[in-house]
Amino acid sequence: MTSIFIPRRRLLQGVAAAVALPSFGALAQTPARQLRIGKQKGLLSILKGRGTLEKRLAPLGVSLKWTEFTAGPVQLEALNVGSIDFGDVGEAPPIFAQAAGAPLAYVAATLQRPQSEAVLVPKGSAVKSVADLKGKKIALNKGSNVHYFIVKLAEKHGLAYSDLNLVYLPPADARAAFEKGSVDAWVIWDPFLAAAEKSLEARVLADATGVVGNRSYYFSSLDYAAKNADVLAIVTEEIGKIDAWGTANKSDLAAELATLWGLPKPVADLTVARAVYGTGPITKAILAEQQKIADTFFDLKLIPKRINVLEAAPAGIA
Incomplete structure (x- = not known):
């Protein structure tokens, strides 16, 4: 058998290189951070x-990916399956998401804006009151x-939840049904609300x-919020500037x-005119509002279990 002699010094150099190269390669392949944002038609x-x-987050090595959604529930489904890290949503979707086991974390809350959602009826409708x-x-x-x-509107006007004949449709399908007369009323938010008022004379x-109150919330996942507090702080700061x-x-x-949005200016004018802008931190008082919603939905058997919204609270909540 022929033997191959390798000088000891060269052998040690080769071993050192073999050890060092994977370490360098792993460092070179360390992924940059990413923020995947799900958004609706809002700020x-x-x-x-x-x-x-993008400009604010670039120095942190954070890249952005944007996805648009038509409503909050689908946004939070995306959060639950790990497709997005941040988004904007109304009051109720976080309740359903938390009840479904989504790793939801509240990040910030808007001021209340009750005029931005309403019940619409066709202009010639015989429906004159909530009753x-x-x-x-x-x-x-x-x-x-x-x-x-x-x-809550039905409750205020003496109607039971069982008195309501609800037809569950996403905004685009609901508008089509409303236009055709397949439904008698449509409960919707801006800018879909303003668009129906302007174009359909609803x-x-x-x-x-x-x-x-109709607040909106900015949310993340518990894991992302824990590891990227600096990123989320910049996002909420930039939202505050737009506010x-x-x-x-x-x-x-x-x-x-x-x-x-690709909508007529009068629709945007109406949406903006009745909106209230302002974003602030999540507080225990705000989450107490969310707890009332959660308890209401549980009592109506709309969610499968009672939840504690504080489990989705940010660290250091006041």
């Missing part, structure tokens, strides 16, 4: 359109903010004023949103 559209968030809705077909997106609104039977600018420049905000 996150402005952030995406302006590209300001007239008894037994009528009412379209809404199941598990969305308007679901809780219709529950009549507002009642909005949420004096019924529910402040939009409050002082409503016409300009409407013009920008109209372009981004």
Whole structure:
């Protein structure tokens, strides 16, 4: 047998290189951080359109991916399966998501804006009061903010939940049914609400004023929030800047949103005119509001178990 002699020094150098190379390769392949944002037709559209968030997060090595959703429940389904890390949503979807076991973490909350959701009826409808809705077909997106609104609106006007003939449809399908006359009323939020008022001459039977607060929430997953507090702090700071600018420049905000949404300027004007802008931290008082919603949905057997919303609270909540 022929033997091959390798000098000891060369052998040790080769071993050292073999040990060092995987370490260097692993370092080179360390993935940069990413923030996957799910958005609806709201102020996150402005952030995406302006590209300001990408600029703020670039020094941290964070890349962004944006996905648009038509409603909150599907956004939170995406969170549950690990497809997004952050998004904006109404009051009710987080309740359904938490009850379904989603790893939800509340990040921030908007001010209340009850005029931004309402019950619509066709302009010639014989329905003149909320009490007239008894037994009528009412379209809404199941598990969305308007679901809780219709529950509390019925209660305020002496109707039981069982008196409501709810037809669960996402916004686009609900509008089509409303136009055809397949449903008698539609419970919806802006800008879909404003679009129906302007283009269909739909009549507002009642909005949420004096019924529910209608906050929106920014959310993440518990794992992402724990590991990326710096990223989420920058996102909420940038949202706050848009809030402040939009409050002082409503016409300009409407013009920008109209372009981004692909909707007529009058629709955006109406949406912006009745909205209240402002984003703040999650507090125990705010989550107490969410707990009432959760308890209501459990009592109505709309969620399978009683939940404690504080389990989705951010660290250091006041």
